[in-house]
Amino acid sequence: MSTQESRAVRIHAAGGPEQLVIDTVNVGDPGPGQVRIRHHAIGLNYIDVYQRSGLYPFPMPLALGMEGAGVIEAVGEGVTHLKAGDRAAYAANPPGSYCDVRVMPAMNVCQLPDAIDFETGAAMMLKGLTAQYLLKRCRPVEGLEPGDFVL
Template sequence: MTRAIQIRQHGGPEELQLVQVQVGQPGPGEVRIRHHAIGLNFIDVYHRTGLYPLTMPATIGMEAAGVIEAVGEGVTHLAVGDRAAYASNPPGSYCEVRVMPAMCVCKLPDAIDFETGAAMMLKGLTAQYLLKKTRPVEGLERGDHVLFHAAAGGVGLIACQWARALGLELIATAGSGEKCRLALANGAAHAINYRTEDFAARVKEITGGRGVKVVYDSVGRDTWDKSLQCLRPFGLMASFGNASGPVPPFAPGMLGAMGSLYVTRQTLFTHIRTREATQAMADELFDVVASGQVKIHIEQRYPLEQVQQAHRDLEARKTTGSTILTLA
């Protein structure tokens, strides 16, 4: 038996309940991992609320780090005793021990501790596919401007640093002066407090009226219309989340009128759909973290049993950087 956080119906943070569950042996292509730390992400809120529905009862959570306890038939890249970390479907990381598919579980380099590993996999792999794979049709070159919303969050702070390492001029948005200063301290070239400034007007001012080549947006409904206004002709609107709610339907014809714009809705799990792709992306992430070019800022830690409060703080936008759940 092991402790786990389950929901029996979609709803608010109060639906997150600490329970005891049975953990068995891994089958073919699976591993059993004992967690040392668990990552908290906004997708966990989507699963809890039902924006992304789950079959009940459900254990949520998409990333963690720990030690491999058992390996199923056919798994060759992991062995018992390996330090490991993952961002992976199906949900289920909010627990002490789990059996799960091995495909997206990666060996964790010795230079990276368990808490960092748990805090960086989903967020860091997301930043990797955004900056390295989700690019405008005209490409990205050193000195190009990009706009990144929610830049003081877990993905955002990684993206600020990684963009600086790539030579990009990242324009950050955040909801307070403190969060803007945090983004600037982590590599953003400019920061805009969207609560006190018109970010579309400021972007045009910063870019001399040209606009940015790409907008990376995990906010959704509240930022969508103005984000399109920030793009230069042939620019790319890259949506990867819905923190403020889903984007309403829109007429594709408007994209032509605004400069022949491109729109894409990205998800990490398309990018890590194979073992080879997962490992290649993880290797890039491990390298950039181990080199010191990207530091993982763990700003909040909650014991597993305080997960309800963790969700409340995340939804209230009280958190910055990465958040983890700890295990006694």
């Protein structure tokens, strides 16, 4: 197994922004069903504050961040929808996008079309999933109709 170093913004205890530190972490090869992605951009979301403050408790130390975009460096066994060199984006658990490189579940990562830049890719994923959820799962019982207003 090969490892490489990555900078990661983490917290070692819940609290305010003064808890944020930049640590050096070792990132290994992806295991089965995983990918290693090198970030070009990450998304910032209010859920990151909830995690940092301890409102949503996690084991420590915790690497923050729920969405990112970059280039796939390696794929683990069984990953068929992505390959090394693919542009990709994601928004999902586990937290940890505030870093240079990370390993994460491939099922949470999708290819990023060339027409979408990394910054947009990193910023759109959680918002897109939220919109999909609200429009498809939380819509009015009678459904949405053409001409309905959505805010």
